[in-house]
Amino acid sequence: MxxxxxxxxxxxxxxxxxxxxxxxxxxxxxxxxxxxxxxxxxxxxxxxxxxxxxxxxxxxxxxxxxxxxxxxxxxxxxxxxxxxxxxxxxxxxxxxxxxxxxxxxxxxxxxxxxxxxxxNYLYNYETPGLELEALLQKGELGEVVHLDTNYGYNLSGDYGLAVMTDPGHWVHRLPGKLFHNVLDHVLAKVVPFLGDEIDTRVLAFRRRGPTGSAIVDAMPDELRFILRSGGVTVSGNVSAHGRPVPHTLKVVGTTDSVELDYTARTLIRASRWAAPSALGRQFMAWTQARQLAANGRRNIGRFRRYEFHYFQCMRVLLERFYDAVEGRGADPIPPEQILRVCRVIDQIVEGVDACMADPKNSTSATEARA
The missing domain is CATH 3.40.50.720 (NAD(P)-binding Rossmann-like Domain)
Structure with a gap:
């Protein structure tokens, strides 16, 4: 032990x-x-x-x-x-x-x-993340050309209220403030598809009204970004106001595309219009419904096996990390991916600062060599 x-x-x-x-x-x-x-x-x-x-x-x-x-x-x-x-x-x-x-x-x-x-990039090991891993290993998506990642943050929740009501909270000390605390979850899913050179464009702003605290009001709460590395692009959205609070990823490949919902723990393949008629279009909704039903059945099975609790994904990640510690497996999150996430965060934070300093010119372009 x-x-x-x-x-x-x-x-x-x-x-x-x-x-x-x-x-x-x-x-x-x-x-x-x-x-x-x-x-x-x-x-x-x-x-x-x-x-x-x-x-x-x-x-x-x-x-x-x-x-x-x-x-x-x-x-x-x-x-x-x-x-x-x-x-x-x-x-x-x-x-x-x-x-x-x-x-x-x-x-x-x-x-x-x-x-x-x-x-602890635990969401890579959430159920849909593991299913995506298997699809990629089989080559069923072809070459990935685009990813769209969405992450929500509820400022009215327990943790959000702590940040909003306490100017001394450690989140306010981060260079990227609120975004800095959640961008790992957003970027850890997409950096495995990116190369060493990454072009970054950022739009950030504060949508909520002022509170009267200069420290709290300096924190933006809406972020959009675009990354490009070679032939792969990423669009990202971090929102404190979108409802329901999103946590999704869409992966677009040259052969097939999938949508992952980390909250519902589902992975759905894109619908195909197989027949060139109005009748053929009817089947698409039923195809998606059948996939959702299959996801539901699998989740019931995981629940029965005690594999559906909140930190199941951390359990899988720790199992692999301890394998690596004991020399029985590779690093679950390779060092180069950890560093790439941190470098892209630096670039996004730079863009956020530029947006907040000059709201009228609220886009910036930077390049990260990760």
């Missing part, structure tokens, strides 16, 4: 502990948070023996194989350095780092230490 520690005892830490235990590959032996009460409450609830408010002390007293870092990204480089120096593999919460330069340094430290650096 791998000995595992967790740094950062906020809400997401519960999910890490639960899924580590579910896969049965590691034992969480210690938790750490600079706020002692946070470490104490997690340790007591989850019956974890070690609890610390100083990461250096935890590394000195515990013999850890893996450490999960679930703190804001401005601390990730500092904590990763300590973890690798202590001989640990690192599994990072997103955002992986504050900037691409920091991400590059973390990955370099991991390589020099001979340790793995993973990141």
């Amino acid at each position: 791998l000995r595992v520690g967790i740094i950062g005892c906020g809400k997401i830490a519960d999910g890490h502990v639960e899924q580590i235990r579910a896969i049965g590959r590691g034992e969480v032996v210690a938790v750490c948070d600079r706020e002692p009460l946070m470490a104490e409450q997690l340790a007591v609830r989850m019956k974890i023996p070690g609890r610390y408010d100083d990461a250096a002390e935890m590394f000195a007293k515990e013999r850890l194989d893996v450490v999960h870092i679930a703190t804001p990204p401005d601390s990730h480089l500092f904590l990763a350095k300590m973890a690798f120096a202590a001989g640990c593999h690192v599994f990072m919460e997103k955002p992986f780092a504050l900037t691409a330069a920091q991400a590059l340094e973390i990955l370099k430290l991991a390589r020099e230490a001979g340790r793995k650096a993973g990141v």
Whole structure:
């Protein structure tokens, strides 16, 4: 059993502990948070023996194989350095780092230490993401020519309200603010299809009214972007106002196209107008209905097998990450993809800043070499 520690005892830490235990590959032996009460409450609830408010002390007293870092990204480089120096593999919460330069340094430290650096891009391992992976391996979509990715954020939800009502919330410290905290989920799905050179165009603005807080009002809440890498393009939408809150991906290939809904956990192939008549067009809706029904039946089966809970995707990702740690598989999220996500985020943040500085000229074009 791998000995595992967790740094950062906020809400997401519960999910890490639960899924580590579910896969049965590691034992969480210690938790750490600079706020002692946070470490104490997690340790007591989850019956974890070690609890610390100083990461250096935890590394000195515990013999850890893996450490999960679930703190804001401005601390990730500092904590990763300590973890690798202590001989640990690192599994990072997103955002992986504050900037691409920091991400590059973390990955370099991991390589020099001979340790793995993973990141919680969990939605790649959601049910429709795994089905897409299988289709691509079989070549059933042909060559991918375009992807359309949509991600919603509810500012009226628990987390959104925390960001909106607290000017001191760590999200406001991020270079890209709200977008910086969610772009990993948007970009992690599409960067495997992109090359080293990526052209980026950005449109960002604040749609909500002013609150009276200069810090909160400086945060845009609507983002559109276009990426191009060779013959592949990506259109992206991050919206705090669209309803229902979207979480979808469309993949357009030269042979076939699919639409993924991560909330409903469905993957639907595009309908084809097979017969050149009004009668032939009638069949298209029924074809899609049949696919949705099949998705529903599969989801019922997963529910019965206890594979339909919220963090099932994290469970699959951690299983693969621990395989890589033990030398039984490749990195589930390769270092070059982690770095590419961070570099594109840098480019989008640059575009967001340009839009907010000059709303009348609210587009920018940049190039990321990822």
